[in-house]
Amino acid sequence: MGGTKRVTKSRSAENMGRTKVGANREDARDPSRGAAGHKLVEALYRRPHDGVPVWFMRQAGRYLPGYRRVRSQVDFLTLCKTPELAAEVSLEPLATFGVDAVIIFSDILIPLEAMGMPVVFTERGPCMERPLESRADIERLRDADPERDTGFVLEVIREVRRRAAGRVPVIGFAGAPFTLACYALEGSPSRTFAAALALAYRAPAEMHLLLERIAAVVARYLKAQVAAGADVIQLFDSWGGLLAHDAFREFVLPYCSRILRELDGSGVPRILFIKGGGLHLDEIAGCGAEGIGIDYTIDPSRARETVAARAALQGNLAPEALFGAEADLRARARALLEVFRGDPGYVFNLGHGILPGTPVEREHALVDEVRRFAPA
Ligand code: CP3
DSSP states (O other), X not given: OTTHHHHHHHHHHHHHTTSSTTHHHHHHSOGGGTTTTSHHHHHHTTXXXXXXXXXXTTOSSTTSHHHHHHHTTSOHHHHHTOHHHHHHHHXXXXXXXXXXXXXXXXXXXXXXXXXXXXXXXXXXXXXXXSOOOSXXXXXXXXXXXXXXXXXXXXXXXXXXXXXXTTXXXXXXXXXXXXHHHHHHHHOSOOSSOHHXXXXXXHOHHHHHHHHHHHHHHHHHHHHHHHHHTOSEEEEEESSGGGSOHHHHHHHTHHHHHHHHHHTTTSSSOEEEEETTOGGGHHHHTTSSOSEEEOOTTSOHHHHHHHHGGGSEEEEEEOGGGGGSOHHHHHHHHHHHHHHTTTOSSEEEEESSOOOTTOOHHHHHHHHHHHHHHSOO
C-alpha cells in the first residue's frame, strides 16, 4: 500500500517524542512491528503472550458518568467533531477499568454524512434527513475524501494516540457496507431494515452499486485511520446477519472482504464483527481479518472449532449478563475464558455493544475476573 512508508515514518517520529512516557514499553517494542508487544495485537496475530486482552465494544458511552457529563453540554455530533472532547471520552474506559485498548469515540454513520447523507441523532436513534429513494440518489452520492470530509476523526485518532502514550493500542473502526446501506435506505430507526432488504431483491444491481460506493469510501477512510495512527481496525457489520443465507453471501461477505483486502500490508491487524454471522463463520474466516468478533448467539467452542487456527476470536459474553448478580457474571466470564484456555488467539469482549444503564461496578468485576484468570 502506497501510504505504508509514510505511516512508519510518522510513527517513529511520534515514538521519539514519547520517550519519557512509557519509555520501557516503547523500548521493548520493535518499531518496525507497529504496536507489537501489546496483548491485543499479539492475540490478534495469535502470537504467544501473557494474559488475555480485554476491551468492550461501545465501551465509551452513556453508561459512563464522564460521558454523560460531556453529553449534557454538547450534542452527539458536536462531540464526534470536537477532537479534544472525543479523545476525553475515548480514554474514560482506560482510566476507569484499565482495559487493554482504546476505541476512538465516533460513530459508524459519520462517513454517510460525508457522502452527502446528513444524519440526525435523536432519542430513538439515528435518522437520515433524506433517505435514498432512487438510483439517481445513489449516483449523486459523493466519493468522500477522508482528510477533507472526515478530518476530525483522524484528529481524534492522533489526539487519543498522544494521550494513550503507548500504554494501549488505539482501535479505529468503520461500519461495513451492508449495515451503512441499511441506515442510508431506511431513514428512521428500525430493527428490521425492511427497505434495505427489499432493495436487495427489487433492484439488486442498485443495491450492489450502493454497496460498491460505500465500500470504496470505507476502504479509504480506514486507510486514512491507519495513516493517522490507528493500531488496530474493526469493521462493524451490525445488520449483516439479517439477510438470508444466499443474500448474505452476495451482499455482505464480498464487500467486507474487499475492504479488508485493501488493508493488506497496512501493518495493523483487522477485526471483522458481523452480528448474526455465527452460521457463516467458515466463510467469514476467509475474508482476510486477523480477528473475528463473534456475537452472543454462538457457542464459543463451536466458533473455535469452525474457525480453527485461521483467525483469532473476540467475544462473546451477552451484554445483558452485566445486569445479573456479580457472582453469576464472574462465573460466566470464567466459563468463557476456560473455553479459550491456552489459546493465544483470544480477545475477551462482549457479544455486542455494552448496553446503556450497565452498572459500572459490573464492568470492573469483569476486568478483574479476566486478570485473575490470566495474570499479565
Ligand atoms: O466505545 C464507543 O462507544 C465507541 C464509539 C461508538 C459509538 N457507536 C458511539 C455512539 C461506536 C464504535 C459505535 C458503533 C455503532 N454505531 C454501531 C455498530 C456497533 C453496534 O452496536 O452494532 C452502530 C449500529 C451504530 C449506529 C448508532 N449510533 C445507533 C443505532 C445509535 C443509537 C442507539 C445507540 O446504540 O445508542 C447511535 C448513537 C451512538 N453512537 C451513541 C454512542 C455513544 C449514543 C448517543 C448518545 O445519545 O449519546
